[in-house]
Amino acid sequence: MSHYPEGDALLAQINGRHRRGAIWRTLFLSATIIAVLVLIALLYNVVNSAFGLTAVENKVDPASLAVDGVPLEELSKEQLVNILAAHISTGLGRRLERDQLFFETQTVFEDPALFNELCASAEPPAACALPARSQEDVYRLVLERVVEPNVVQTWSLADSVLHRSAVLAQAQQEFPDAEISFRSWLTPAFITTPQSSEPELAGVRTAILGSLWVIAITIAFSFPIGVGAAIYLEEYAQPNRINSLIQTNINNLAGVPSIIYGMLGLAIFVRVMEGFTSGAALGLMDDSTTANGRTILSAGLTLGLLILPIIIINAQEAIRAVPGSLRQASLGLGATKWQTIWHHVLPNALPGILTGAILSMSRAIGETAPLVVVGASTFITVDPSGPFSKFTVLPIQIYQWTSRPQAEFRNIAAAAILVLLVLLLTLNATAVYLRNRYSTRMA
């Protein structure tokens, strides 16, 4: 007497099993679809603000500034300076001139004798040491001070495309003087110009450079230390109480909120180690930007601490996954433990170790909170010049822009998010490419 179903009962039983499988399959598919939808929503949200129609009202129409039919941006420096002089107050002109001269040999707003006197004084203005402004520079000043373009309204990409005529009609009616154009807030100039208080003129150059510097220091600090610790823990540490305590703590550290690392970084790197992180101890202090300890170095080390446990754990996993047969083969040939680790364990674990490093790099590049605590600058226009410079990073720049009241800041924040995403993808793709090239060479 069989305990198994036969005939129709068997078929029904098998069908029942398939049905249950199908239900699970549907659930997993739904999970995937939800994830994809969330991603699409995110991208939509960003792209929607980064591009769209804008209504711009100029205080002075740039066309009216053209000289003999030559458009504004093609005028010579002299002509541009004349326009500037005709439209701004002498006081403002002097201020601009003290920042940087318009011409090498003569002054426009300032009395030459007074200027020379100023330069000889104890605190000479910046212009004394700088070369004269370029044509583009003056053109930018004309735009900023004379044309004074003012974005009166922006429309989202969706509105601009789907309801174009309605938007145009509304703009005609509300802002008859405004110039309506389709605008991408993400432009080459956006990437290459530094921060500015005018959203139209602001760029992310400083923040991109800051992010790259910080991430470079983060990786340079945490990768060797993380891999080294992982090798020690996996290969050398005896399984005793102290080592298992260390292991547990590393696992727990990976889950500590990042703001706590920010506070740790503030206490240690910014305060206690200020002499080192400001560069003062090495005589490398960046004079132009007295950052004290709030430097790229402090930020990089803080993020390094943050991702150290992740790197260690991933490297340990990777080392553990190296087949024992490989170690035995190596040791069986008379290799020492270190030769085995160096020639076999590490090369085989490297793809896994790199995967961990890539993941943690992605995490570090998007971190905001700990860097706010460590003291990222809220407004800087100077490129970071080294580890001891003041800095800002992309996520902080984005955060600041999103919290401004003017609508245009949200547009440039969206553009900056796109820059951050592209930067992230580029770094990841490079790392993945290197890893894959390395793994195929091994196989």
Added chain:
Amino acid sequence: MNDLNTNTNGEYAIEGNNLNIYYGDFRAIKDVTLKFKARKITALIGPSGCGKSTALRAFNRMNDLVPISRLEGQVLFRGKNIYDPDVDPVEVRRRIGMVFQKPNPFPKSIYDNVAWGAKINGFKGNKSDMDGLVEQSLRQAALWNEVKDKLNQSGLSLSGGQQQRLCIARTIAVKPEIILMDEPASALDPIATLRIEELIQELKQNYTILIVTHNMQQAARASDYTAFFNMGEDRAGYLVEFGETDSLFTNPQNDLTEQYITGRFG
């Protein structure tokens, strides 16, 4: 200098005296004494789990890799107990090589698989000396003709049988005196198995070979001496009978041996 003494063991290449091997509290090998003649093949046979691999690994200190393992007794090699505190297991393994059950070539080129062991053991010679060593080792392992045109390909691209011969080539490239083989053909098809057996016969001219096998015909065919292990009530492995293969198979002294070789248990 802690070099293994150059005295010989007399007529034996290596001998284990009163070996007891434990994994934690569990005794895997009980009171085993075994002496191996130089340039002979000795087969270790016995039912699964009776401690053949454990006993084999005791002869080049591979059991050291298992942290919970412990050994009592001594293994004499060149007149020296290889478990003496002043003996470096690295040197032991350099002189007593090992071929494993599952082929485990390095994920490197065929050439590097053979050359690596020589390099790390301080092989002195230029590129052409190394080329010569690689060729000679591959020839001795009866693999040269199959791979001579693709020395730069990965060792993992070879078939299972070829991989195992590559592992043998790698082992003999460092010029050991003794080669330990733990069921070297068990993962291979019958034809590849046959080739390995022929190869082992060839190697006998230069090396002392200890081979674990679960294949009775293989032991009978390919070895000069046979050691038969069994395990007791406590699952500890012990040596039942040891002798020349011909006499052990035709005229076993022990009932258990007879039952085992006639396939009535195991």
